[in-house]
Amino acid sequence: MTSAAEQTLQRLYVADAEQRAANLPSSQRTRNVDRDTGHFLRLLATSIGAQRVLEIGSSNGVSTIWLALAVEQARGEMIGTEILPARAAEANVNLTNAGLNHVARVEAGDARSIVARLQGPFDLVFIDAEKDDYITHFAAVIDLVGPRGLVLADNVLSHDLSAYQEMLRQRVDVETVTVPIGRGLEYTLKR
Numbered sequence: 219m220t221s222a223a224e225q226t227l228q229r230l231y232v233a234d235a236e237q238r239a240a241n242l243p244s245s246q247r248t249r250n251v252d253r254d255t256g257h258f259l260r261l262l263a264t265s266i267g268a269q270r271v272l273e274i275g276s277s278n279g280v281s282t283i284w285l286a287l288a289v290e291q292a293r294g295e296m297i298g299t300e301i302l303p304a305r306a307a308e309a310n311v312n313l314t315n316a317g318l319n320h321v322a323r324v325e326a327g328d329a330r331s332i333v334a335r336l337q338g339p340f341d342l343v344f345i346d347a348e349k350d351d352y353i354t355h356f357a358a359v360i361d362l363v364g365p366r367g368l369v370l371a372d373n374v375l376s377h378d379l380s381a382y383q384e385m386l387r388q389r390v391d392v393e394t395v396t397v398p399i400g401r402g403l404e405y406t407l408k409r
């Protein structure tokens with residue numbers, strides 16, 4: 219990892235920890251993936267040589283940076299989405315500071331509208347938006363995921379996402395497992 223990316227992540231993790239320590243409501247926090255999860259995402263995306271990555275719920279870009287580090291190695295592209303315009307703008311500044319704006323960008327707007335105008339295939343989709351919307355986001359992205367592509371979803375152990383997990387286990391076109399890392403990652407392979 220470059221020192222620009224590491225310094226940017228370090229600064230953003232300090233800010234995230236301060237927000238949590240201050241007990242700010244979740245609407246005022248950046249709610250970033252923890253370091254282990256970010257590291258896991260980067261290694262996983264690197265392992266599969268992911269060239270096209272899509273993120274649903276980018277906040278200020280911490281997980282975007284982790285994934286973009288892998289995409290940069292594969293000379294690919296990453297598209298993030300963030301419904302709050304100020305957060306999306308912040309994410310793009312953070313990607314620039316991390317030296318990754320040539321491979322990744324975060325689009326401002328509702329992921330559901332953004333995804334509707336994207337073309338696949340994507341090698342990896344990371345879902346980390348509002349938990350009640352995971353099933354909707356999955357339905358919107360699954361046709362854009364290539365064969366043996368991945369859909370990863372965060373917070374499946376910290377929140378009740380049993381309806382999402384059950385939906386996946388009933389589909390014949392995917393295989394899924396819950397990985398107990400960080401706040402819980404649902405790891406779904408498209409057959």
Ligand SMILES: C[S@@+](CC[C@H](N)C(=O)[O-])C[C@H]1O[C@@H](n2cnc3c(N)ncnc32)[C@H](O)[C@@H]1O
Nearest residue numbers: 249250251275277280281300301328329346347
């Ligand atoms: C848990 S945070 C994402 C954290 C980010 N993945 C990270 O690790 O840095 C969830 C984010 O999803 C955004 N969000 C919620 N619904 C969305 C939607 N429909 N489209 C795009 N972004 C959405 C929220 O504004 C919030 O910033």
